[in-house]
Amino acid sequence: MEWTIQELAARAGITSRTLRHYDRVGLLAPSRLGANGYRYYDLGAVARLQRILLMRRLGMGLPAIAEVLAEEVDEHDGLRAHIAALEEERDRVERQIRSVRHTLEALQAGVEPRMDVMLAGFNDHYKDEVISRWGEHAFQVSNDWWHGKTLDQQLAWKQASEDLVAAWVAAAKAGVSPTSEHARSLAARHVQWLSQVPGTPTAEGDRERSIEMVKGVGDMFVDDPRFAGMYDDAAGAMFVRDALQAYARTRM
Amino acid sequence: MEWTIQELAARAGITSRTLRHYDRVGLLAPSRLGANGYRYYDLGAVARLQRILLMRRLGMGLPAIAEVLAEEVDEHDGLRAHIAALEEERDRVERQIRSVRHTLEALQAGVEPRMDVMLAGFNDHYKDEVISRWGEHAFQVSNDWWHGKTLDQQLAWKQASEDLVAAWVAAAKAGVSPTSEHARSLAARHVQWLSQVPGTPTAEGDRERSIEMVKGVGDMFVDDPRFAGMYDDAAGAMFVRDALQAYARTRM
DNA sequence: TTTGACCTTGACGCTGCGTCAACTTCTAGC
DNA sequence: GCTAGAAGTTGACGCAGCGTCAAGGTCAAA
Structure with a gap:
C-alpha cells in the first residue's frame, strides 16, 4: 500500500x-x-x-x-519533560491572568498601574537585574511578596515611596549636606522602607550584605539611567547616593 | 528632559x-x-x-x-478581552497536560497511544471535520466524553472498534451482500457502537439527523482517504458504505 | 485530446525582535 | 586639535512552522 x-x-x-x-x-x-x-x-x-x-x-x-x-532520547523521559514544561507554561499563564486582573482593578480604581521606578528591583520588570544583583532567591521572595499584597497595600507602599522621593528632592534642593543629620535620617527611612521587602539582606538580618546593598542602591541612583528622570539634575542623584553611602558607613 | x-x-x-x-x-x-x-x-x-x-x-x-x-479600543475592554483569551489559553494548556499524561500512562501500559482511525470524528485530531459535519456542540460533548474515560474504558472501546472492523472485513471477503441480514446486523452493531458517544444525533435520539449521520459515515469509508487503509481494497469500503446506507434506509 | 486535478520547486510572509555588518557621529582625554 | 572608543544610524539575515501564491510539469478520466 x-x-x-x-x-x-x-x-x-x-x-x-x-x-x-x-x-x-x-x-x-x-x-x-x-x-x-x-x-x-x-x-x-x-x-x-x-x-x-x-x-x-x-x-x-x-x-x-x-x-x-x-532514539537519542527515551520517549518516556521526553514526555515527562514535556509535561513539566507544560505545567510551567500553565503556571506562567496563571500568573499573567492574576497580573492582568490586578491591572484592571487598579485602572478601575483610577490608579496608575505602572509601578513606581523606585520599586526597581522588586517587580518582574527588573527581574534579571535583581537576580544578578541579589540572587534568584531574593527575586522569588520579593516578587511573591509584592504580588501577594492587596491593591490597597500596594497603594500604601507606592505612597510611601513617593513621599520618600519628595523628601529626598526637597533636601537636595535645600542644599543639605549628605552627612548632615537630616540626610542621615532620610537614609535611615530609605533603608527602613527597603527592609520591608522580604528577600533583601536587610530584611533577613544579614548585616554585611545589607551594607553592600545600601551602597549599591546609592550607586544605582547615579549610574543607572533608569533613575535619571527622578531628579531634576545629576546633583540630586549624587546627593542621594552620598547620603546613603555615608549612612551605610557610619550607622549600620 | x-x-x-x-x-x-x-x-x-x-x-x-x-x-x-x-x-x-x-x-x-x-x-x-x-x-x-x-x-x-x-x-x-x-x-x-x-x-x-x-x-x-x-x-x-x-x-x-x-x-x-x-484609542480605537477602550483600555478596560481590551484588558477584559485579554483576560478571557488568557483563560482560554490556560484551559488549552490544561487539556494538553491531561492529554500528555494520558499518553504517558498508555505508553507505560504498553498500549499504542494512537487512537484508532475508526475514532475519526471523536478526538481532537479530527476536530475541524467533526465540527463542520456535526457542529461545535457535538465536538465538545464527544471530546469531553472521550477524555473523561479511564484508560481501561478507552481500551475497551478500542477493542470493540477493532472487533467491528474485523467483522466487517470478514463479511466483505466472504462476498456477503450489503442488503443481507448479516450485513444489516453488522450495520446495527456499528450504529449501536457509534451511539455510545454522547453528542451524536443517535445518542441524542434525533432520528432524522441519525439517518443522515449514518449515511454520512458510510460515505466517509469510500470518500475519505483516511479510511482507505482500513480495508485491503476499495470494494471493502464500498461494502461497508452500502450496508450502512441500506440499514439507514430500511431500519431506522 | 482536452480538461481539471494533482505534482514539483522556489520564494515571500508572519512575530518580535537578536545579531552581525558597515559606516557616521559624539565625547573625552591628551 | 587629534584620536580612541562609545554610541548612533540604516540595512539585512535569522528564528519556527508552515500558509500562500507563482509558474510550470504530470496524471486520470471523458
Whole structure:
C-alpha cells in the first residue's frame, strides 16, 4: 500500500505543504521517489508520521521530535519533560491572568498601574537585574511578596515611596549636606522602607550584605539611567547616593 | 528632559533595537529627530513606552497595543478581552497536560497511544471535520466524553472498534451482500457502537439527523482517504458504505 | 485530446525582535 | 586639535512552522 502526498495529507489531517516541509527538514522522507519527482509514502512512513503528529499535538517542537525519533532520547523521559514544561507554561499563564486582573482593578480604581521606578528591583520588570544583583532567591521572595499584597497595600507602599522621593528632592534642593543629620535620617527611612521587602539582606538580618546593598542602591541612583528622570539634575542623584553611602558607613 | 535611545532603553529594561523596531512599525516614534539622524525621546514618549511595555508584559501583541493606544479600543475592554483569551489559553494548556499524561500512562501500559482511525470524528485530531459535519456542540460533548474515560474504558472501546472492523472485513471477503441480514446486523452493531458517544444525533435520539449521520459515515469509508487503509481494497469500503446506507434506509 | 486535478520547486510572509555588518557621529582625554 | 572608543544610524539575515501564491510539469478520466 502506498499513498501520494495529498492522500497522506488528507489521511493525517494536514496539508501537503507540511509533508514537504518535513521532508526538507529531514523529519519524514517519502519512502519512494517517482521518476517524475512525486513523493510516495508507505505504511512505515505513515506510522512515523503518526508518531510525529502525536508529539506535535502535544506541543513539542520539530527538533525535539526529531531527537526522539532518532532514539537519542527515551520517549518516556521526553514526555515527562514535556509535561513539566507544560505545567510551567500553565503556571506562567496563571500568573499573567492574576497580573492582568490586578491591572484592571487598579485602572478601575483610577490608579496608575505602572509601578513606581523606585520599586526597581522588586517587580518582574527588573527581574534579571535583581537576580544578578541579589540572587534568584531574593527575586522569588520579593516578587511573591509584592504580588501577594492587596491593591490597597500596594497603594500604601507606592505612597510611601513617593513621599520618600519628595523628601529626598526637597533636601537636595535645600542644599543639605549628605552627612548632615537630616540626610542621615532620610537614609535611615530609605533603608527602613527597603527592609520591608522580604528577600533583601536587610530584611533577613544579614548585616554585611545589607551594607553592600545600601551602597549599591546609592550607586544605582547615579549610574543607572533608569533613575535619571527622578531628579531634576545629576546633583540630586549624587546627593542621594552620598547620603546613603555615608549612612551605610557610619550607622549600620 | 530628553533621553537618547540607549538611555531610554536602559531605563525601560529593553534594547535600543526594540525602540528602533517600535519606531519602524509606528508604535513609538521619537519625540525629536536630530539633524544627525539620532532619536531623542521626551517625557511623553517615556509615558507612551511605559504603557506599551505594560501591555506587552501582559502578553498582548504589538498590533493590539497599537489599537489601544490609538484609542480605537477602550483600555478596560481590551484588558477584559485579554483576560478571557488568557483563560482560554490556560484551559488549552490544561487539556494538553491531561492529554500528555494520558499518553504517558498508555505508553507505560504498553498500549499504542494512537487512537484508532475508526475514532475519526471523536478526538481532537479530527476536530475541524467533526465540527463542520456535526457542529461545535457535538465536538465538545464527544471530546469531553472521550477524555473523561479511564484508560481501561478507552481500551475497551478500542477493542470493540477493532472487533467491528474485523467483522466487517470478514463479511466483505466472504462476498456477503450489503442488503443481507448479516450485513444489516453488522450495520446495527456499528450504529449501536457509534451511539455510545454522547453528542451524536443517535445518542441524542434525533432520528432524522441519525439517518443522515449514518449515511454520512458510510460515505466517509469510500470518500475519505483516511479510511482507505482500513480495508485491503476499495470494494471493502464500498461494502461497508452500502450496508450502512441500506440499514439507514430500511431500519431506522 | 482536452480538461481539471494533482505534482514539483522556489520564494515571500508572519512575530518580535537578536545579531552581525558597515559606516557616521559624539565625547573625552591628551 | 587629534584620536580612541562609545554610541548612533540604516540595512539585512535569522528564528519556527508552515500558509500562500507563482509558474510550470504530470496524471486520470471523458
